[in-house]
Amino acid sequence: MQQRIGHLVPSTSIGVERWVHQICRSVAIEVAHPVARASLPEVLSGPAIAPSQSAELTRAASRLADAGVGAVVWSGSSADLHGAAHGRAMARWVEEVTGVRASTVTLGQIDLLSRRDIVSLALVSAGSEQTTGRLADTYLAAGFKISSVTALGLTTAREAAELPVSRVRRLLLDTDAPDAQCLVVAGTELPVAPVAALVERELGKPVYDGARVAIRTGLELLGLSVTAPEWGEMFGAENPAGVCCDTH
Template sequence: MQQRIGHLVPSTSCGTERWMTQICSPLGVETAHPVARAALPEYLYGPALAPSQSAELTRAAYLLAHAGADAVVWNGSSADLHGAAHARAAARRIEETTGVRASTVTLGTLELLAHRGLTSVALVTPGSPQLVGRLADTFLGEGFKVTSTTALGLATPREAAELPVGQLRRMLREADPHDADCLVVTGTELPVAPVAALVERELGKPVFDGARVAVKTGLALLGLRLHAPQWGELFAQAHHEAACCAQ
């Protein structure tokens, strides 16, 4: 029976859906439809879920539950802004609503880095320097070394999603400080997927972006592996990688 990964995305998202079906098609895994959107505030501080966040997560997760999702991944970067504890709280709330395993892009990224023994990261965000500073705090709080931060200063999700891939490829090369184990590109809007394999060959290190990590995390929640090196090193590993979920 075909399995479904439910992707819970921010209300402003206009990027991540482009890659879900393309990457998963060899496995016969589909995205649960409709993709549920949640209007969560980006600037709430602390690990706990505010009542408004909890209600919005419940509403959106309920849609995915009724669409038959077998696993759910929260794609928003708001969990990155508040740290891993906040991301775990969000995953638990989704699990309580849907009755299936859930995780977030934040938790998936942290688990992938830890599993592969990558300890130093170069952070890239489409947003502002203030935003990338808060994202760095999340990784520092989980014991990773942040060797550099790059804020591309793009004003809107659409601007990020429509960035020419050639220009993005150049930006990612310029963001590499050489002493980082990998590049972590936060958010799901930037079109990293089609150039990931090429950039990784050029830099000699893996690149993790939110959109592909969301797919990888969903597959791991279902216990599935995908060998598709055309989508980058993230889908070229033969070993099993568990997805981090609520703890």
């Protein structure tokens, strides 16, 4: 029986779905499908799980449970705008509904950084300065040093998703900080995946964006891994050539 990884995504998100099949083509499981969408606000999510949020989480997570997923990842940054504790609360809620292991993209990001012995990072977000600042607080509270913070000020998920990857590459190169050990791109919408390996080679440091971290987190919840160097260091890259292309 094939294993399935479910991704719980904000209703407007198109980030994770764009890359999962390409990155995980070597894995003989139904990764990241089905996807369940939840109408949870990305900024207004409070530090406690409100009744309206719990009902929406239950509805969306139940869809994944009915489809027989073996793990679930909340692939939206709203769970972590109020800190990792809130993200863990959302993950526990999903686990109670689905009966399988769950995590969030930011919790997966923090875990990955910790295992890589990363201390300092340059943080990039497609959203507003306010949202980016709250995400920075989450990383600071987790014990990381923020070498630089860049908020692109984009207003919609679609606006972020439709940026040409050539422009995304230039933005990432420009937002690097000399004392940062890596770049962390919050959220899942910016099309970082096609240029991540290329930017890593140019900067000499890893790039961790939400979409690829969400994919990796789901795999790790099931004890699986993917070796796909062309998609960056987190998938086993060593001096990769990259897959930069504006057609994605």
